[in-house]
Amino acid sequence: MYESTRRYRKNDWWDLVVVIDQVLEKDKSFESFYYIVDELKWRIVDSVSEGGNFKIRSKAKEIKKRYEDTCEEIETLSETQKCDIDALFDFILSSKNDSF
Secondary structure (H helix, E strand, O other): OOOOOOOOOOOOOHHHHHHHHHHHHHHHHHHHHHHHHHHHHHHHHHHHOOOHHHHHHHHHHHHHEEEEHHOHHHHHHHHHHHHHHHHHHHHOOOOHHHHO
16 A cells, blocks of 8 residues: 655755655645655654754644645545554654653
8 A cells, every 4th residue: 555665765854845845736645645744754763853853743733734624635535544644643743751
């Protein structure tokens, strides 16, 4: 169902921010949102800086709102797809204290 590769791994943070906006302007599909949010999840996992986590979480909040407002397929997604992307958002947006 999903590829296991990270599409945006080689982008530094500021390039990724630009790429996210470009991708979501062109394609508002579930798949686009999923791979972007998945990359943010990996950035949280890889990050050792609270400042880095803050900017990732901030961008994730923005993307979640955009996903809820503009995803073209949101009404036709399977329960599995909904659970998958919700789990990614939950992982990213939960605070460090919530995870312990």
